[in-house]
Amino acid sequence: MRESVSSILISGDEFFVIQRQNYLKAFPGYYSFPGGKVDKADHEHAIDLEVEGVENYLLVSLRREVEEELGIDIVELYKSGELLGISRCGTAITPDFNPHRFKNHYFKIFLKSKVDLIVDEGEAQKAFWINAKNALELYKSGEMLVVPPMISILDDLASNIGNKEAIDPNLKYNSSTEVPLIRPLGGVNQFLPLSNTFPPANRTNCFYIGDEDSVKVVIDPSPKCLEEYEKLKYSLSQFKVDLIFLTHHHPDHHQFSTSLAKDLNIPMMMSADTEGRILQKYGIDYFEGISVKLAKDGEILTTSCGQNVKILETPGHDEGQLSLLRTDGAWAIVSDLIQTVGTVLVGDEEGDMNKYFASLRAVISLSPRTIFPSHGIGIGGTNKLEETLKHRLVREDQIHKLQNQGMGPEQMLLDIYPELPARLHKYALLTINCHLKKIADYGLN
Template identity: 30%
Template structure:
């Protein structure tokens, strides 16, 4: 588990006459929460206190200068262990001096504006923006006014949790990170809960009893009806808790016909997806889910596209960090690249992967994946033409940026590339 970096952030507010906060949108290209709305802040420098860091970051990013003694404690949040970039962030509340103007000064942000907390929450409820749980909690707390706000800001029960909580960065697209026997560098699989009163559960992944109990508690707290359990593909770190959830909640399991066939005798699949199947879920703002067959990582792999707001639940088509292993014969590189191109054409607005954090720069990440694979393929082809024919030797020559501990997995991807090149008549 990655040790969180110490950080500080400032919830800057004014009354003009309505209560407003100043928030910023992180540039899409940012490696951490690109495209998300947040409050000004950043990492602590060596030997710097959270208060001093908050004052410095606020001034660097907005031009507003405040006295450290004017900062009010607004709670502390720790990033759950689903990503390699984690932060232990101390939040502060501060009134903007009336003679100063907040504006965007940092190259990390492309938008900065004053907004009423209620209006910010409304935008989120409409499904049009991405915000992390600390930001949503702060906005909800401030929506009730300044009286008693410090106690509300510090009241979040999951603020310092190491994991096991429901995370909802876009309205109605929530996930619970569950510890699973997955492949490194991942340690968890995100189980998605889509909807409101009625939910579809996607990839109840964990075979571990304590993780299954954790997911049960989240569902009990929600008091939602499970419409169905959907599986993105057959791998054990995606289906490990499916039978338990079916038995515990009486919900049926659905999967692609190939996945249902391959899981026969292991997971009780009640029905199979129809081609291009859709499901509408009522609520605010409402959700329309479309099943997309996206083979490549697995023959029966599917993604789920929420068409009204552009959320793509990617399964193992795309990860929040690193790349995806394509392991023949189950995996086929040509199919994988075709699946990436097809989901890119849908113009998704955010990617919700099975492993790692939500990705705001959807198109950028998909293009990056395609470019990365094609560059690898060209380098593999060049090595082949130099007479390097063994997969392990090709990995040693081409995958020089990969940890040697991962070379065995890289060999499987090399095999997939070679199969594709042979099929295309390029070897």
């Protein structure tokens, strides 16, 4: 397993943290500690520094990464008396449900004072010292996007920043009885059940939101089978649930949702279009015995961290698709407006490319600080939305030029996607035809 190191620089009651740029491929917009991968050469070098219980190659790697990332040499700082000590904070291994796994070693580096640091602005949009208790409150307020180990580390730093005993920051869940649960922001609980979704994605995010004194909402519960449903239901048993909210009618967003509504004896909410399409496809008795509430654009659904959460209509991928926005702009749950795993299909009779463009532009204009798709992790800012819109506009222009050359949809497919597996051709054709309809009805852009 690949290894990495992270440096937690501490001076007094403050520590140093960065927020990654929103355009980065890995963990865009996340708050983190400076660090990076352990290199093979790190095993071959010596270092004039010893820390009890810490392997030499990790100290070599830590020294190299801190110097590369921040422009300081921990050995020289130690010799000068500026570095007071180093201790292992904890070691976190990426959970087994993530295909890209790392073993990350976190180290506390205690400094006499706040030394001058040089931060790569291409990597970090923000870099600052922060009081440990204030940092924990920033996370709890839904304003600090983090990976799971950061939560335990923030708790440790806030409770006793000088603690030199290692903690266990690993995500804990029993895979035989539970689905994974992460809390990337305070107030946003993200369950990760396996679902019957479109590859390469294999999970549909099931969110749980709502303050103690407000409506507690489960969003898009759609486990792939009865066994996964039982795990999700068990995982939700620690929470009070008042309402199930469906973002749209595609089955990977509502499979087993009616079972959950009946088991918990709670109502469901969705758009009128979503209700109509589900009843048409799955029978008029699909919601039998369940109270169904119809959502309206602009309606307040609940509160999170004391802020209203508003319903937004975001059609395009699906005519009845709804998104949710924390009205102070802290985050938006955008369903299948974008994905961070795979790509969004816009096509078939419920797809509309013109409305899809409009929905992208509408959410971009709202500038949410964190975006949560239905498939994949949350991401900082609207950069992914902007990239998606730009890509679609380029594709539209390409299709228009091929149309002017006299090509039909099947010829366009081979020209645009020459290496696409044959099993995916029908989906690509849906998208091409959706572009063509948009061009015919509304023109370019």
